[in-house]
Amino acid sequence: MTKRVGIVGAGVTPFKGTWREKTYYDLAQTATREAVEDAKIDIQDVDGVFYGIYNDIFERTAIPEHAIHGLLGMQDKFGIRVTNGGATGAYTMSAAHAYLAAGRFKTALVLGVEKATDCFDFSSMSATPEVIKTIGWSGDSFFEQGIGWTASDSYAEVVLAYMDEHPGDLKPEITAQISAQLSRQVRDNKYAQRQFDQVTPEEVMNSRLVVYPFKELEICVYTEGASALIMAEEDTAKAISKNSGQPVIWITGVGESNEHSFAGKNHKDMSRIMSDYHASHRAYEMAGIDDPTKSVDIVELHDAFVHQLEISMAEFGLVPLGKADSLIEEGLMTEGGKYLVNPCGGLIYCGHAVGASNIMSAWSARNELISRKLKTALVHGTGSTIAQYAACLVFEHE
Numbered sequence: 001m002t003k004r005v006g007i008v009g010a011g012v013t014p015f016k017g018t019w020r021e022k023t024y025y026d027l028a029q030t031a032t033r034e035a036v037e038d039a040k041i042d043i044q045d046v047d048g049v050f051y052g053i054y055n056d057i058f059e060r061t062a063i064p065e066h067a068i069h070g071l072l073g074m075q076d077k078f079g080i081r082v083t084n085g086g087a088t089g090a091y092t093m094s095a096a097h098a099y100l101a102a103g104r105f106k107t108a109l110v111l112g113v114e115k116a117t118d119c120f121d122f123s124s125m126s127a128t129p130e131v132i133k134t135i136g137w138s139g140d141s142f143f144e145q146g147i148g149w150t151a152s153d154s155y156a157e158v159v160l161a162y163m164d165e166h167p168g169d170l171k172p173e174i175t176a177q178i179s180a181q182l183s184r185q186v187r188d189n190k191y192a193q194r195q196f197d198q199v200t201p202e203e204v205m206n207s208r209l210v211v212y213p214f215k216e217l218e219i220c221v222y223t224e225g226a227s228a229l230i231m232a233e234e235d236t237a238k239a240i241s242k243n244s245g246q247p248v249i250w251i252t253g254v255g256e257s258n259e260h261s262f263a264g265k266n267h268k269d270m271s272r273i274m275s276d277y278h279a280s281h282r283a284y285e286m287a288g289i290d291d292p293t294k295s296v297d298i299v300e301l302h303d304a305f306v307h308q309l310e311i312s313m314a315e316f317g318l319v320p321l322g323k324a325d326s327l328i329e330e331g332l333m334t335e336g337g338k339y340l341v342n343p344c345g346g347l348i349y350c351g352h353a354v355g356a357s358n359i360m361s362a363w364s365a366r367n368e369l370i371s372r373k374l375k376t377a378l379v380h381g382t383g384s385t386i387a388q389y390a391a392c393l394v395f396e397h398e
Contacts, residue, residue, distance in 0.1 A: 051111055
């Protein structure tokens with residue numbers, strides 16, 4: 001019999017462009033401490049740990065989880081690492097959910113951590129070239145990497161194909177307004193990398209072009225930080241909740257999808273993010289949601305790029321394909337609108353510490369469900385070349 005699974009604790013470190021004073025060991029320990037204290041349990045009460053760490057080269061070691069397992073107090077217990085590109089955090093939550101729902105464990109720690117700028121380019125005396133090169137190893141190393149593949153131009157391929165299919169959508173003035181709104185929302189997130197980077201739509205539109213059509217103020221930043229959740233099966237979750245005084249946030253739906261990595265017939269449809277479509281609708285089906293427009297209150301989605309945020313919202317079924325600009329034009333995600341989208345500032349303003357990012361989104365969704373007394377949130381991760389991977393989770397606050 002499948003067990004219900006809920007979140008009973010969560011914690012994050014501040015997200016920063018560079019944590020010079022902390023190793024990834026320190027960041028992992030900090031987030032873990034915050035999560036177990038939030039749940040009011042001891043680390044000895046945790047049965048296993050699921051590590052979300054995207055990039056070995058960032059951490060400068062091929063098995064980055066081995067060094068932190070004992071330091072967290074998890075020696076002699078289960079530990080497994082998940083790595084699925086930008087969707088690493090969401091897939092890590094999915095893996096933990098499966099083990100708990102199957103009755104393997106009563107409690108689990110879900111931990112994401114990333115230390116990106118330990119990659120350093122000594123020729124330029126800057127981290128950026130080496131970080132970009134390191135992310136380049138995530139792409140197709142046989143064909144694309146050698147000609148300068150980057151994450152930005154990979155996602156731009158999808159966005160441009162969508163714009164060819166829907167030429168009236170993703171207008172520059174709309175993407176600029178969304179970025180400006182996210183920058184206002186992040187003011188309330190004391191852990192955010194860009195908490196005080198408020199911008200106007202005009203500033204967004206006038207920022208430099210990175211890869212067409214992405215402007216500098218419409219894309220995520222690389223980040224160092226960690227985030228953690230304590231998840232538990234139903235009986236244990238209720239007992240922890242009674243002791244902590246905090247409600248359980250139940251994970252009622254989970255869905256995943258990995259598309260083909262190449263475009264063409266029977267391959268990737270470049271004008272769609274089908275991974276987002278399949279993952280979200282599989283999560284809806286598991287949660288018993290027939291019409292997400294009538295059920296979803298909060299969306300914490302992986303906004304690597306504002307244009308991709310709009311397409312993802314359409315693939316989730318929250319706005320029509322080809323009319324994603326209705327998020328602003330019809331006030332669906334403006335302040336006081338139908339959907340609360342990335343209240344933490346998203347990956348663009350809170351930061352993108354890859355393995356930790358979607359777990360940070362889950363931390364934020366849980367906080368918002370409790371504080372605003374709302375019922376349902378959709379949490380999303382996307383990753384790999386041309387938005388190939390996706391995982392979605394439905395959270396419910398009873």
